[in-house]
Each structure stands twice: as structure tokens, then as C-alpha cells.
Amino acid sequence: MESDSDSDSSHISSTPPRNPMPPPPPPPPPRRPTLLSSHKSKIRLKSSSSSSKSQRKLPSEPAEPPPQPSLDDTSLNLPPLSTLPFQIRCSSNLHRPNLIETLPAGYFSKSTFFSKIQRPSLNFEPSESFTCPPVSADRAPPENKPNNFIKKHPNLIGANAPLPPAKLRKCSEGNFVKLNLNHGRRKFVNRKGKKKSSYASSSRGFYRRSKRKSKGEGDVEMESVCDEEGLVTEIGQQKPKKGCELIDEAVLEVQNEASDENLARLLNVMYGYDSFREGQLEAIKMVLDGKSTMLVLPTGAGKSLCYQIPATVFSGVTLVVSPLVALMIDQLKQLPPVIQGGLLCSSQTPQEVSETLRLLQEGGIKVLFVSPERFLNAEFLSILSPIPISLLVVDEAHCISEWSHNFRPSYMRLRASLLCTRLNIGCILAMTATATTTTLNAIMSALEIPSTNLIQNAKLRDNMQLSVSLSGNRTKDLLTLIKSPPFVELQSIIIYCKFQSETDIISRYLCDNNISAKSYHSSITSKDRSRIQELFCSNKIRVVVATVAFGMGLDKRDVGAVIHYSMPESLEEYVQEIGRAGRDGRLSHCHLFFDDTTYFKLRSLMHSEGVDEYAVNKFLCEIFSTDMKHPGKIHAIIKESSSRKFDMKEEVMLTLLTQLELGEVQYIHLLPQLNVTCTLNFYKTSPMLLSDKDNVVSAILKKSETKQGQYVFDIPTVANSIGVTTTELSNHLQNLKLKGEITYDVKDPAYCYSIVEVPRDFCSLSRHLTKWLLEVECFKVQKLDAMFNAAIFAVNDCEKMQGCHGTQHTPCLQRKILDYFKDDGRRDIPNKMGQSSPFLRADIKVFLQGNSQAKFTPRAIARIMHGIASPAYPSATWSRTHFWGRYTQIDFQVVMEAAKVELMNFVGKDAL
Numbered sequence: 001m002e003s004d005s006d007s008d009s010s011h012i013s014s015t016p017p018r019n020p021m022p023p024p025p026p027p028p029p030p031r032r033p034t035l036l037s038s039h040k041s042k043i044r045l046k047s048s049s050s051s052s053k054s055q056r057k058l059p060s061e062p063a064e065p066p067p068q069p070s071l072d073d074t075s076l077n078l079p080p081l082s083t084l085p086f087q088i089r090c091s092s093n094l095h096r097p098n099l100i101e102t103l104p105a106g107y108f109s110k111s112t113f114f115s116k117i118q119r120p121s122l123n124f125e126p127s128e129s130f131t132c133p134p135v136s137a138d139r140a141p142p143e144n145k146p147n148n149f150i151k152k153h154p155n156l157i158g159a160n161a162p163l164p165p166a167k168l169r170k171c172s173e174g175n176f177v178k179l180n181l182n183h184g185r186r187k188f189v190n191r192k193g194k195k196k197s198s199y200a201s202s203s204r205g206f207y208r209r210s211k212r213k214s215k216g217e218g219d220v221e222m223e224s225v226c227d228e229e230g231l232v233t234e235i236g237q238q239k240p241k242k243g244c245e246l247i248d249e250a251v252l253e254v255q256n257e258a259s260d261e262n263l264a265r266l267l268n269v270m271y272g273y274d275s276f277r278e279g280q281l282e283a284i285k286m287v288l289d290g291k292s293t294m295l296v297l298p299t300g301a302g303k304s305l306c307y308q309i310p311a312t313v314f315s316g317v318t319l320v321v322s323p324l325v326a327l328m329i330d331q332l333k334q335l336p337p338v339i340q341g342g343l344l345c346s347s348q349t350p351q352e353v354s355e356t357l358r359l360l361q362e363g364g365i366k367v368l369f370v371s372p373e374r375f376l377n378a379e380f381l382s383i384l385s386p387i388p389i390s391l392l393v394v395d396e397a398h399c400i401s402e403w404s405h406n407f408r409p410s411y412m413r414l415r416a417s418l419l420c421t422r423l424n425i426g427c428i429l430a431m432t433a434t435a436t437t438t439t440l441n442a443i444m445s446a447l448e449i450p451s452t453n454l455i456q457n458a459k460l461r462d463n464m465q466l467s468v469s470l471s472g473n474r475t476k477d478l479l480t481l482i483k484s485p486p487f488v489e490l491q492s493i494i495i496y497c498k499f500q501s502e503t504d505i506i507s508r509y510l511c512d513n514n515i516s517a518k519s520y521h522s523s524i525t526s527k528d529r530s531r532i533q534e535l536f537c538s539n540k541i542r543v544v545v546a547t548v549a550f551g552m553g554l555d556k557r558d559v560g561a562v563i564h565y566s567m568p569e570s571l572e573e574y575v576q577e578i579g580r581a582g583r584d585g586r587l588s589h590c591h592l593f594f595d596d597t598t599y600f601k602l603r604s605l606m607h608s609e610g611v612d613e614y615a616v617n618k619f620l621c622e623i624f625s626t627d628m629k630h631p632g633k634i635h636a637i638i639k640e641s642s643s644r645k646f647d648m649k650e651e652v653m654l655t656l657l658t659q660l661e662l663g664e665v666q667y668i669h670l671l672p673q674l675n676v677t678c679t680l681n682f683y684k685t686s687p688m689l690l691s692d693k694d695n696v697v698s699a700i701l702k703k704s705e706t707k708q709g710q711y712v713f714d715i716p717t718v719a720n721s722i723g724v725t726t727t728e729l730s731n732h733l734q735n736l737k738l739k740g741e742i743t744y745d746v747k748d749p750a751y752c753y754s755i756v757e758v759p760r761d762f763c764s765l766s767r768h769l770t771k772w773l774l775e776v777e778c779f780k781v782q783k784l785d786a787m788f789n790a791a792i793f794a795v796n797d798c799e800k801m802q803g804c805h806g807t808q809h810t811p812c813l814q815r816k817i818l819d820y821f822k823d824d825g826r827r828d829i830p831n832k833m834g835q836s837s838p839f840l841r842a843d844i845k846v847f848l849q850g851n852s853q854a855k856f857t858p859r860a861i862a863r864i865m866h867g868i869a870s871p872a873y874p875s876a877t878w879s880r881t882h883f884w885g886r887y888t889q890i891d892f893q894v895v896m897e898a899a900k901v902e903l904m905n906f907v908g909k910d911a912l
């Protein structure tokens, strides 16, 4: 590694340095006897409601801080919106979804007031000199801080997200999440001291629990204030609901007029922030105006608030589509307590799902987080269709585009046309921190967002100091780095590695060197992952060594450094990951190690999803190898066995299937994924007797094989035979199980679909699909090259740029990143790959001779030469050959061409 300790001034910046060690916790503020005993807050409330709108002042910081409750404090909660003292009527106007029908003229008239509201001093645009506003180190971060509290969310692991001031939290216990949290069973009492409810361990779903009781027609009210024991006396003396009323008032004002002033007031009473950050106000106003919007803001810039505020203003539900369950859970926990949230994901039990859906139907959920896969579920869509959805939020919207660094086939379902027709959604907010121009165009066209509705501030935060070094011994260099200033002084550090094994090795190595570290990757149980995240967030461990699995949704504000032990696969990934640092606005340090070996390894991996036309053709034949006599018949393709058969990753198969559904012609209709093989035992009643009363059991008996007294059957086959959906069949089995009649196990996860139309020309369809997949593969390779080139440029060529020195390369990396996002232009990016090797063909020949019993394609050979496993050629078998990974430095296409020639020679010789 090029030493970075050569320059003591390496971390000099006008951005305030991070405290060497985390600041000691502030002395506990004096506890007020009751909230309403605060004379000042009384006056503030009074004046805010009595002053005229134009003169209204934003509530300022209270003179004395509110009491600091424990993490479990749930004593101050807010009522559901349904109890707000105003009526919200649904608007039929698609473009102004569910806002009050009659809005005053000048609904969005610009208020001169807002120009006076201070902008957050954290500036996302790199200034000429790339400096930050000067703030002293031990002062508050140079950003718009919540004005009067450091309260913790009742259900927050990280406990970083600020909460509304104590006065606001009255009637809600926060958004309860069953996963991740291990609260003990807590008892709640009403104000008279009677036990009211218990939650946490007894709660069954991913939703905030609130007891409601009917109060007139459809009117729903929180039953109790959910005061926690111990705080009863204190709270019992308070006049209830003042905080709720403040929010209610502010919401009402925004509904009457979404002026800058009213929105700023709502921001203040809901979050305690004094002003909006760049892009937030524009986005919120656009959404409130019913305009679908594309929002591109840097990581940690505060995108969530841009849907949370509209969600409180709209009468209907806000649906948030998120790519990861962990991300959904984090976002749910970070909802302000005033917003009732819920979540639907695959890891829930059927009971949890139906409980959440029931709450949704009853209006008990305001913001619902769902995975994109949900949109496959007909039952979900039909439950959702009568529910007024005011806003659909597509979080991490780059996942929609195959040209992004993180394409998710299931996101392809999120097309405006589909969402409009099925769910009557008129307003979409797409959000991302990392989208190139190509990706943005793809998202906006899929979601039909007009180009005028783009709000973009893709600039990097300038409190992140970027450094880079070429390393010959990364492990040693990493330790040196962490032990040198400024890293040695930092409390919280994330180290990103590419491989799970690396994270374990590095964390052990750091621990051996007296640095408290834990590894984090997707193979660690979710319970352990939550625990590690909690330990990190509460500063009990200093370093987390993680794969890409860590970070999305992590809002620990004081991460002082992000170190890339392995180079990221793209500049998007780099930006996303360094975005975890310095979210408190203070100076943070991001170091990137890179080396040729990692680059070659990653470049090989870029080819692990490639497919041949021949394999795609075979796959299509399998998909449509069925009689068309029964339209609507459910078909299934088992993931694992098919993946091996076609030598295609499961994700690639899903991409192809999604294309067959959503491409120009709809060939199939995708159904929810399922474990299709069921093994069943009868318990109470004999199978024959039960089958007399139950036609499902009768069909199972007809379609099963019996093995050692167990009935084994294929779920789609049984469902087809009695004309029910697989979901209906699964529900029926579940009911029988609950009655104690049967027990059963399911296995073999499969993609399910029904055929809409059989393609006329398989050859041209497979050619078209293969070409498209190949383009996607090339694009990924280019992204890696762009990342590598940016690092090389920083180390070799940037000396001329102002501000770069030693390993510090903030200005030149920022420039490279911005240029890349502006113009990813599908142009050829120079790369380091070799274009020939004198021994390549000879080695392939020897390899073929040594493995004459196996069948190969040129792609399979090239993968082995590059050391990449594939479903049909697993590393357990093929890494034993000494040709495994021997040609990682030669361009994959070159190896494939050589393999083609040698394979033809070999087969030709064999044929003779």
C-alpha cells in the first residue's frame, strides 16, 4: 500500500474533525414533572395556534430539553390519523390522489416565508475547494439537527433516528417489528393503572400494534395511550394529546395549502428539524401535487422523509416497494411514531400475512412496505385493489433497470401501466442514490415519469474524505491504516470485503490485533446479524467487516470510516457503500484498497451469469413443452434441478421468465414461487374417510405416490386437477394441519407460471433474449472497468488536480464519479485484460483430453479457465483441475473463442 500516513495533513479539511472517541453522553437533562408543566411549551402551543398563517413562527427549540426516556419508553404516543380532528375526503382525481377535494386557489402558491428558512448547512454539492462549513469538532454536526431531543425510537435497534420531541409522542408505540427485536414481554397500563395490553413477544406481525375500538361509523380510535408502567403517574397528570394536536394541525394546514411554510412547520413538529434539505421540499410538493416523481439524492440525504410526509397528508395508503426484507424492517422501524406502518414479506407466516392484510383493510396501516415479488400474488392484488392507494414509492428504484448495478428481475413488474390498471395508482415516487443517465431513463420510462419531474442532486456529500491506494498486501496495509491517524481515532468503522470468507478472516485478524471487530454476511443467521448490527450501533464493537449485505438501510449517523478491503464492482456500489459514513455531517474517511488480483477475480465473476443461445433455446422448449388444451393450467419449473440442467443461475431463469411475461408479447403469466413437492401424513382420520368429505384430500390421494406410508405429490398437479390456485391449495392444507388432521413438509422451490401464448419462432426469441442478456453482461463488465479506472486514475494520473495529495483523492474521485453518473454512455472503457496467450489453446486441449468423459460448451470451458463455478460445473468438482482459474488475466471472450476452436477440433477428432 502506498502509505497514507505520509501526510499528517491528510485529514485536514475545514469540515469539523470527528471526535477522537465518541462524545460522552450528554448529562441527563432535568426531568420535567409533567410535559405540560413547561410554561414555555404552553406559550408556544398557544401562540402557534393563535397567530395568523402568514405570521406563524416555526416552533423553535424548547428552552429546556425534554426528559430522556429509555429505549423502551413508549409512554408518549400519537393517535392514528383516523382520529384526527378533520375529515379527509378521497379525491377521484388521479393526479391529486386522495387529497382534500376542494382545495383553495393557490394551493401550491409559493410562500415568501420559505426563502427565509435556513437551508441545512450540510451541502451536498462539492464546492470549488471541496470544503465543508466550519464547525468545531465537539459541536453538533453541521446539519439540520433535530432541535430538542435525542430520544430513541421505542423499536429502534440502532437508535440513531431521531424522534419527535417528547411532547409529540403520545398515542403510538412506534412501528413494531417482530424480527430483529428481542424485547421482553412488556406490560402496558392505561392511565388508571389497569393492564391494557402486552406486545412485543406476543405480537404476531410486522405491523405496529394498536388496540382500536370502534367509535361510530368506521371511526377508529386508539384504545389506550399505552403508557408504560413507571411513567404512569407522571404522564397521568398530563393533559393528553397536545403533541398529537400539533401534528394534526400541521397536517390540516398542509392539506389546506401545501405551502413551503406549512410544510416546514409539519417537518418541525413531526421530526423536530428546522428546515428541509436540498431536494426534499421540491419532491414532497411534487408528490402532494399528484405528480409522479423521480428523486435522486445522495445516500443519507433524507429521501425517506419525502414519502413519509406525504403519507401523513394523504388519506389513502402509501405503498413502499423495497428490495430487501432487512431494508423494509429498518425503514419500518424508522417511521415516525405518528405513522402506522406495516410490512408484508416472504418470511412471515400465513397468519401474520392475513393479520397485516386485515389491518390494512381496516385502515390500520398508513404505510405498507412490500417486496416487489408481492405483485405476483393475485390474492394480494385483489385485496389491494379496493384500498385507496395514494402513493406508490419505489425505493432503490435503480433495481428496475437492467443497466443498473443491482438489477432485480422482480422489479420489472413495476411498470406504470400494470400499476395503474391493477391498483389504480396515479402517483409514483421513485427514489435512488445511484443512477446513471441510462438507468434513470430506464426507470422513468418504466414508471412513465415525465422528464420534467426529475429532482436530481447526485453530488457526493463533501464531508467524506476519499483516499485510495494500490496494495500489494491488503491485510497488512489494512492494519497499518487502522492503526494510523485519522483511522486510529475513529470509533465506528465498516470494512467492506467481497467474499464471506474474507470477512471472517479479516475480523479474526483484527481481533488478534486488539481491534474489536465482527464479521457480517448473509450466511450468518438473521438473529446474529441483528445482534451484530445492534452491537455496532450501540458502539459496543468498533469495526464491522462485511460483505455488501451490510449497510442498506443502516442509518448509524456517526460511522467515521468506510474502508474497502476489496474494490467494489461498480462506482454505484462504491457510492452506495461510502454513503454509510458521515451521515451526521461530520468529517468521515473512506479508503479504497485495490489491486490487480482482485480486479481480475471480479472481472471473471462478471461472466458468471452469461448464457448461450443454445441453453436459452432449450430452456424455452422446457417452458412451453406442454399441451395447450388447458388454458390457465399451472406449470412449475424446479429451480435447483433446472438450474443445473440449463447451466443457468436461478436469477437468470427468473429474468428470462419475467421477460417472457413482460416483454413485447406476453407469453406466460408468472405466479408466486412455491415449494412444489409435498410429503403428507394423515393423523386423525383415515385417508379414505377424510377423502369422502374433502375433495382436496381425494385429489391428493389420486395424484400421490406413497412412500413408507407418506403421500408424496406435486402441488401444481393436484391444484390443476381440481381447478384451484396453488395458494388456495396451500391454505387448505394449512387448515387441515391446524385441525390436527395432517402434517406435511414441502420442498423443491420452483418458479410457477401459466402459459398465455406459445411463441411461434423459438429460435428468433432465444436469439433476441440471449443478445439482451449479453448486453447486460457487457454493461456489468464496463461498470467494473470504470471503477478500476477511477482508482488507477487517482493513483497514477491525478497529480494535476487541485486538492489531491498522497493517498487523498477526494476531488478527482468525486469528479470521476460525477462524470460517470452523467455519462455512462455504453462506450468502450479501456481495460487491463490480456487479449492472447501462447499457451491457452494447448492448455484447453490438454484439459479436454483429461476430461473426455464430460460434456462441455465453450462457455463452460472459459468459466473453468477463469475459476468461476456454475450450476452444472460446481467448484467442488472442477476447482480440482489445475487449469481452474489459470487464465483470469485473459479476456473471457478470448478464452471462449479458443475453447470453441479446441472443442471443435476435439469433437471432430472424436467423430473420426
Ligand SMILES: Nc1ncnc2c1ncn2[C@@H]1O[C@H](COP(=O)(O)OP(=O)(O)OP(=O)(O)O)[C@@H](O)[C@H]1O
Pocket: 120, 143, 144, 145, 146, 160, 161, 162, 273, 274, 275, 276, 277, 280, 297, 298, 299, 300, 301, 302, 303, 304, 305, 433, 553, 555, 557, 579, 583
Ligand atoms: N431535513 C432534515 N434535516 C436533518 N436531518 C434530516 C432531514 N431529513 C432527513 N434527515 C435525517 O437524515 C438521515 C438519513 O435519512 P434517510 O435514511 O431518509 O436517508 P436516505 O436518503 O434514504 O439514505 P439511503 O439512500 O442511504 O437509504 C436520517 O437520520 C434522517 O432523520
